Amino acid sequence: MDPQPFHDHDHHLCSDAVMSQAEAMLTASGARLTPVRRRVLEILLEQHRAMGAYDVLQRLAAEGFGNQPPVAYRALDFLVEQGLAHRIQRLNAFTACMHPGEAHAPAFLICQGCNTVAEAPAAPVRAALESAAADLGFTVERASVEALGLCPACREAS
Amino acid sequence: MDPQPFHDHDHHLCSDAVMSQAEAMLTASGARLTPVRRRVLEILLEQHRAMGAYDVLQRLAAEGFGNQPPVAYRALDFLVEQGLAHRIQRLNAFTACMHPGEAHAPAFLICQGCNTVAEAPAAPVRAALESAAADLGFTVERASVEALGLCPACREAS
DNA sequence: TCTATGTATGTAATATCATAACACGTCAAG
DNA sequence: CTTGACGTGTTATGATATTACATACATAGA
Numbered sequence: 001m002d003p004q005p006f007h008d009h010d011h012h013l014c015s016d017a018v019m020s021q022a023e024a025m026l027t028a029s030g031a032r033l034t035p036v037r038r039r040v041l042e043i044l045l046e047q048h049r050a051m052g053a054y055d056v057l058q059r060l061a062a063e064g065f066g067n068q069p070p071v072a073y074r075a076l077d078f079l080v081e082q083g084l085a086h087r088i089q090r091l092n093a094f095t096a097c098m099h100p101g102e103a104h105a106p107a108f109l110i111c112q113g114c115n116t117v118a119e120a121p122a123a124p125v126r127a128a129l130e131s132a133a134a135d136l137g138f139t140v141e142r143a144s145v146e147a148l149g150l151c152p153a154c155r156e157a158s
Numbered sequence: 159m160d161p162q163p164f165h166d167h168d169h170h171l172c173s174d175a176v177m178s179q180a181e182a183m184l185t186a187s188g189a190r191l192t193p194v195r196r197r198v199l200e201i202l203l204e205q206h207r208a209m210g211a212y213d214v215l216q217r218l219a220a221e222g223f224g225n226q227p228p229v230a231y232r233a234l235d236f237l238v239e240q241g242l243a244h245r246i247q248r249l250n251a252f253t254a255c256m257h258p259g260e261a262h263a264p265a266f267l268i269c270q271g272c273n274t275v276a277e278a279p280a281a282p283v284r285a286a287l288e289s290a291a292a293d294l295g296f297t298v299e300r301a302s303v304e305a306l307g308l309c310p311a312c313r314e315a316s
Numbered sequence: 317t318c319t320a321t322g323t324a325t326g327t328a329a330t331a332t333c334a335t336a337a338c339a340c341g342t343c344a345a346g
Numbered sequence: 347c348t349t350g351a352c353g354t355g356t357t358a359t360g361a362t363a364t365t366a367c368a369t370a371c372a373t374a375g376a
Binding site (some may be wrong): 050053054069 | 333334
Binding site (some may be wrong): 162190210211212227231250 | 361362363364365371
């Protein structure tokens with residue numbers, strides 16, 4: 001999967017590609033990418049980071065949208081439901097999905113140096129988890145896998 | 159690892175064993191198991207569930223300890239540091255560690271039916287995660303793996 | 317024994333994260 | 347042209363967590 005988050009790259013390629021995919025997906029599914037929702041997605045796409053709902057809200061408010069928490073939470077929840085964003089439990093924050101449409105139950109790598117959040121391919125991780133769970137008779141429905149650590153750049157810098 | 163959380167068992171065997179181990183570990187390390195800390199551990203050990211800090215606090219207050227959040231958070235943080243409790247990110251809640259002393263970076267299995275939380279052996283899961291991370295040059299320091307699903311009993315009942 | 321020091325606890329105040337409930341507007345189907 | 351579904355705005359409140367400071371308590375060193 002995509003190592004880009006951790007390296008210099010032309011970020012427009014990321015965000016533009018995701019925006020197009022998002023539009024296509026939502027058109028196909030009939031869900032509506034309203035101005036607030038679109039703007040929230042754009043804001044999340046600005047960086048490979050996780051943003052708190054209140055940070056997003058502040059941005060929205062500054063641009064003339066509503067300035068009460070539900071405005072942000074509703075848009076964020078919508079994006080999460082549509083698979084366009086992920087919630088990072090550990091940070092109480094949200095990040096744009098960089099691979100919308102692709103079926104994926106990602107693992108998140110959170111750099112403690114630069115706060116970058118990347119999605120890692122988690123199929124083997126999930127397989128191992130489901131196997132461990134099955135040994136106890138437990139059926140996994142959803143799982144969150146979040147790792148804290150250092151990205152290549154921050155590791156080198158430290 | 160221990161499938162007990164998901165089955166009928168003499169729970170005193172769990173909690174007594176853990177309490178003894180906890181005492182031994184802390185005596186050895188020089189850390190102090192003060193009344194508040196001991197009581198919090200006992201409370202967590204009452205069930206194979208996760209408890210919110212404010213639930214713990216309520217219990218403490220009812221027993222004559224302080225009734226402000228830091229009282230609970232400090233004791234809980236202490237137990238987590240000492241490896242005697244775990245924080246479940248997904249639930250904003252805490253659970254007693256059922257295998258203190260054993261080196262382990264567990265995966266948590268959270269039953270959506272009965273709220274039981276079990277620790278599953280996570281060595282293979284972590285290995286898979288570290289491997290996926292290494293492919294991106296990322297070094298994992300700490301990770302949380304939390305699965306929602308159904309335990310054997312609740313699965314059968316549903 | 318006394319006192320200085322570090323550690324633990326108690327409390328007030330506040331910060332941060334999240335949701336419930338209701339009002340209003342828009343738009344498309346009937 | 348009305349109705350109903352959906353989206354947005356707003357008020358209020360709930361739930362989770364931390365900062366800062368005061369007090370007590372244990373214990374090692376004078």
